Amino acid sequence: KQEVTQIPAALSVPEGENLVLNCSFTDSAIYNLQWFRQDPGKGLTSLLLIQSSQREQTSGRLNASLDKSSGRSTLYIAASQPGDSATYLCAVQGYSTLTFGKGTMLLVSP
Amino acid sequence: ETGVTQTPRHLVMGMTNKKSLKCEQHLGHNAMYWYKQSAKKPLELMFVYSLEERVENNSVPSRFSPECPNSSHLFLHLHTLQPEDSALYLCASSQASGQGRFSDTQYFGPGTRLTVL
Numbered sequence: 651k652q653e654v655t656q657i658p659a660a661l662s663v664p665e666g667e668n669l670v671l672n673c674s675f676t677d678s679a680i681y682n683l684q685w686f687r688q689d690p691g692k693g694l695t696s697l698l699l700i701q702s703s704q705r706e707q708t709s710g711r712l713n714a715s716l717d718k719s720s721g722r723s724t725l726y727i728a729a730s731q732p733g734d735s736a737t738y739l740c741a742v743q744g745y746s747t748l749t750f751g752k753g754t755m756l757l758v759s760p
Numbered sequence: 761e762t763g764v765t766q767t768p769r770h771l772v773m774g775m776t777n778k779k780s781l782k783c784e785q786h787l788g789h790n791a792m793y794w795y796k797q798s799a800k801k802p803l804e805l806m807f808v809y810s811l812e813e814r815v816e817n818n819s820v821p822s823r824f825s826p827e828c829p830n831s832s833h834l835f836l837h838l839h840t841l842q843p844e845d846s847a848l849y850l851c852a853s854s855q856a857s858g859q860g861r862f863s864d865t866q867y868f869g870p871g872t873r874l875t876v877l
Contacts, residue, residue: 684865693850693868694803722780732873739803748804 652677656740656751663730664759670752671725678718680724685714686739688753694739696733698725730758762786764869766851772875783834783851783871792834792854793866794826797826797848809834810856841876848873 653676657741660706661667673683682701686694698714700723706715713726727734764785773779785792791810797803808815809828814824823845825837834851852866 675815686868691848691873692873693870694852696865696867699865713863741803748805752802 652742652744652747652749654740654742654749654751656738657661659752659755660755662757662759665730665732666692668726668728669728669730669756670740671727671740671749671756673723673725674744675721675723675749677744678721679741679744680705680718681743681745683714683716683723684741684743685712685723685740687722688737688739690736697738727756730756732758732760734758764853766849766869766872769849769870772877773841773844774836774844777841778837778839780838781835781851781874782847783869784863785832785834785851785853785867785869786843787853787867788810789830789853789854789855789867791854791864792828793852794834794836795852795855797850797871799847803850807836815868821864836876838847841874843876844877846874853858 655674657672680702684699685697687697688694698717700707711728716723735758737755739753741750767782773803793808796806806820807815807826807858827835828832848871848876850871851869854864
C-alpha cells in the first residue's frame with residue numbers, strides 16, 4: 651500500500667526566504683506526482699504535475715522535482731510572499747489510486 | 761458559474777437523516793471524484809466516475825452512495841451517518857486521458873463542510 655509522507659508538517663518563515671517542502675513515497679511504481687495548494691476551508695488548487703518520466707516542472711516561483719527511484723519529490727518556492735501561506739499537499743498516482751500526504755502548513759510573515 | 765461548484769457549503773445533520781451533496785462541473789471534463797478530508801488525516805479518495813467507469817475505495821462505508829447522472833453532475837447520498845463522518849467533502853473533475861485514471865490535473869470545488877450530530 652502506497653504511503654506518502656510530507657516533511658515538515660508546518661513551516662513558518664519571513665517574507666523573501668527561499669524554501670523547500672519535501673514529499674516521500676514508499677512505492678516507486680507511480681504514473682505521476684502532483685503538488686496542490688489548499689487555503690483554509692477551501693478546495694485544492696493544482697500547482698504542478700510531474701509525469702513519472704519527468705525530473706522537474708516549473709511554474710513561476712515554484713519548481714518541483716521528482717526522483718522516482720528514491721521515492722522523493724521537493725517543491726521549491728523562491729522569494730516567498732505572505733500570499734503563499736497555505737497548506738501544500740503532495741499526491742502520487744498509481745493506476746487506480748491517488749494517495750495524498752497530510753500536507754505542510756506554510757506561514758509566510760511580512 | 762465557472763469551474764467546479766458544490767452545494768450546500770455547510771450541512772448539519774442528525775444520524776437518522778438522509779441528505780445529498782451536489783457537485784457540478786462547468787469545465788467539459790469527463791471524470792468526477794469525491795474526496796473526504798478529515799482533521800489530521802490525509803485526503804481520502806472515495807469514488808471516481810471516469811470514462812463511464814465507476815471506481816470506489818473499498819473502505820468507504822455503504823452509508824455513502826454516489827450517483828453520476830451525466831458527466832457534469834455528481835451526487836453523494838448520505839444516510840444514517842455517524843459522528844466520525846463529519847469532515848470536509850470535496851468534489852473534483854478532470855479530463856481523463858485513459859493513461860492511468862488520474863493522469864490529468866484535477867480541479868476541485870470549495871467543499872461541503874458536513875457535521876453529523
